[in-house]
Amino acid sequence: MANKHAALNTLIEPVVTAMGFDLWGVDYLAQGKHSRLVIYIESAEGVTVDDCASVSRQVSGVLDVEDPIAGEYRLEVSSPGMDRPLFTLAQFARFKGSRVQVKLSAPFEGRRKFQGQLAGVEGDEILLQLDGQEYCFPVESIEQARVVPQFDN
Numbered sequence: 001m002a003n004k005h006a007a008l009n010t011l012i013e014p015v016v017t018a019m020g021f022d023l024w025g026v027d028y029l030a031q032g033k034h035s036r037l038v039i040y041i042e043s044a045e046g047v048t049v050d051d052c053a054s055v056s057r058q059v060s061g062v063l064d065v066e067d068p069i070a071g072e073y074r075l076e077v078s079s080p081g082m083d084r085p086l087f088t089l090a091q092f093a094r095f096k097g098s099r100v101q102v103k104l105s106a107p108f109e110g111r112r113k114f115q116g117q118l119a120g121v122e123g124d125e126i127l128l129q130l131d132g133q134e135y136c137f138p139v140e141s142i143e144q145a146r147v148v149p150q151f152d153n
Contacts, residue, residue: 011062034074037074085146086100089121101113
C-alpha cells in the first residue's frame with residue numbers, strides 16, 4: 001500500500017503545487033466499490049470549498065488519463081483540518097508536543113491504537129509518551145496517525 005501512496009503522491013503533487021497549494025498528503029482507502037481517494041491540501045491563506053472543487057477538477061483529469069487506480073473510487077479533496085492526519089516524519093516533527101492518535105499496522109504489546117503526546121522524531125521513528133512511558137514506533141509501522149485537537153476552557 002505504501003507504494004500505491006507514493007505513486008499517487010508523485011502523480012498528484014505537481015498538479016496541486018501548480019495551483020498554488022501544498023499537498024499535505026494522500027490517503028487511499030481501498031473498500032471495493034466504496035473505495036476513496038482523499039487528497040489533503042493546504043495554503044498559508046487557508047483552503048476554501050471552491051479551492052477544493054478546483055483542485056478536484058484538475059486532479060480528476062490527470063487521474064482519468066493516468067488511471068492509477070483500478071475500479072471505482074470516490075475522489076475527495078479537503079484541508080487537513082484541526083485533527084489533521086500525519087503522513088511524513090517532517091509532519092510529525094512539526095507537531096512535536098501535540099497530542100496524537102496512532103494506529104499501527106501490526107499490534108505492539110497486544111494493541112494497535114495508542115494516544116499520547118508526540119515527544120519528537122529520532123531517525124525514522126516517532127517518540128510517543130503515554131502513561132509515563134515513552135514508545136518508539138518506526139514511521140513505516142504506522143497505518144494512520146492524527147493530531148488530537150486540544151481546546152482550552
